[in-house]
Amino acid sequence: MYKDLREFIDFVDRLGALRRIDGADPLFEIGGITEVAAGRADCPALLFDNIKGYRHGMRVFTNATTNVQRAALALGLDPGLRPLDALKAWMEKRKTLRPLPPVTVGNAEFLQNTLAGSDIDIARFPAPTWHRHDGGPFIGSGSVVVMRDPDTGWINASIYRVQVHGPDKVTVQFDHGGRHGAIIARKYWDRGESCPVAVVHGEDPALFIAGFEYLPDGSSEYSFAGAIKGAPIEVCAGPQTGLPLPAHAEMVFEGR
Numbered sequence: 001m002y003k004d005l006r007e008f009i010d011f012v013d014r015l016g017a018l019r020r021i022d023g024a025d026p027l028f029e030i031g032g033i034t035e036v037a038a039g040r041a042d043c044p045a046l047l048f049d050n051i052k053g054y055r056h057g058m059r060v061f062t063n064a065t066t067n068v069q070r071a072a073l074a075l076g077l078d079p080g081l082r083p084l085d086a087l088k089a090w091m092e093k094r095k096t097l098r099p100l101p102p103v104t105v106g107n108a109e110f111l112q113n114t115l116a117g118s119d120i121d122i123a124r125f126p127a128p129t130w131h132r133h134d135g136g137p138f139i140g141s142g143s144v145v146v147m148r149d150p151d152t153g154w155i156n157a158s159i160y161r162v163q164v165h166g167p168d169k170v171t172v173q174f175d176h177g178g179r180h181g182a183i184i185a186r187k188y189w190d191r192g193e194s195c196p197v198a199v200v201h202g203e204d205p206a207l208f209i210a211g212f213e214y215l216p217d218g219s220s221e222y223s224f225a226g227a228i229k230g231a232p233i234e235v236c237a238g239p240q241t242g243l244p245l246p247a248h249a250e251m252v253f254e255g256r
Contacts, residue, residue: 004248022050031130034062043067074205100226108247120168144200157221159211194256196241202250
């Protein structure tokens with residue numbers, strides 16, 4: 001099974017389901033192309049590079065799991081299964097999943113390039129304005145937001161949209177006050193404290209899927225993703241927050 005997002009992209013490429021697009025504009029064009037591709041019969045995954053205004057290698061990957069083939073691949077199933085057979089296979093696998101807690105490692109490649117304080121400039125990374133009525137650029141539309149419950153120590157790692165507001169400021173869209181992230185944040189705020197948070201970009205596709213699951217309070221998305229893969233997710237302690245961060249992610253924001 002794939003180790004990380006890069007290996008997943010390689011597998012998708014070998015299946016002939018990846019399209020590379022150079023020179024797209026992050027203002028509406030990346031979002032528009034993504035939606036058009038998602039509506040096609042072949043529904044390809046897209047890898048954008050040489051994005052307008054950004055240097056080569058600052059890439060955006062979209063439509064990761066928007067068809068049965070890639071969803072099956074992300075879930076550790078045979079990507080050649082027909083849609084109904086893939087659904088049945090997942091339902092059977094889902095019954096037998098057992099949480100597999102993450103393991104802590106001492107090093108993560110994303111820590112080799114670290115910026116802090118006045119050196120931070122989020123504008124160096126492509127953040128598309130996906131839709132015409134969006135309030136601005138969203139660097140996170142499939143990013144995992146990691147938080148720790150201050151009462152129990154439970155780690156929540158769910159998917160939320162993340163909007164850029166300045167060189168060192170983003171906001172997390174919790175949708176409503178009942179989401180786990182909103183509940184955890186409110187606990188800190190009610191104490192007059194700021195809430196430590198990490199935003200993970202380019203995570204393992206199994207963790208991406210786990211982040212969309214409506215797991216009960218106290219359940220770990222890391223453990224659910226490990227169960228999908230049949231191997232524990234490797235994490236490391238964030239240097240700013242101490243939160244467990246997926247060691248094979250592409251990029252992580254830490255803040256409060």
